Amino acid sequence: MTQADLPAVMSIERATFPLDAWSEGMMRGELAEMPRSRHYLVALVDGEIIGYAGLAAAADQADVQTIAVLEKHQGTGVGGAMLTELLAEAGRRGAREIFLEVRADNPRAQAVYRHYGFEEIGTRRRYYDDGTDAIMMRRNLDD
Template sequence: MTEADLPAVMSIEQATFPLDAWSEGMMRGELADMPRSRHYVVALVDDEIVAYAGLAAAADQADVQTIAVLEKHQGTGIGSAMLTELLAEAHRRGAREIFLEVRADNARAQTVYRHFGFEEIGTRRRYYDDGTDAIMMRRKLNG
């Protein structure tokens, strides 16, 4: 992902996370930390950005910062491909485990994360702006 991708990315961000979307300034801050501690990618279909994902990595831990796929492309495998890329990057950076938070009301995403070997490790009460809890998940990575 580059700054040139931000208009499309921010459109997807607003559509996917209408209640707690990141600001463009927050996203620019994430991109400013690439490649030092961040890794952000986009997915294209017919030259259109339809998804993006980001990873934060430091020492032996990594965090999935975000994964967003335009609604009309959900269920096509793009989200899984994005997560696969983030897991591979975490491994390349030497992470031993990877964490994420997912909305408690997002059963579809939880199912995907469990399929990828993530396990629930706790709950962050009222984590999201609308008061929804976040389920914290972790996956250990093979060395």
């Protein structure tokens, strides 16, 4: 992902996360940390950005910062492909485990993460702006 991708990325961000979308400034801040501690990518179909994902990594730990796919492309494997790349990048950076938060009211995303080996480790109460809990998940990368 580059700064030039931000108009398309922000459109997907607002559509996917209408209640708690990141601001463009937040996303620019994330990109400013690439490649030092961040890794962001976009998914393309016929030259159109249809999804994006981001990773934060420090020492032996990494965090999935975000994954979003346009609704009409959800369920096609795009999100899984981006998650696979984030897992690979975390490994390349020496991470031994990777964490994420997922909305408690998003069973579809939770199922995807479980499919990729993530396990629930706790709950962050009222984590999201609308008061929804976040389920914390972890995957050991040494497996």
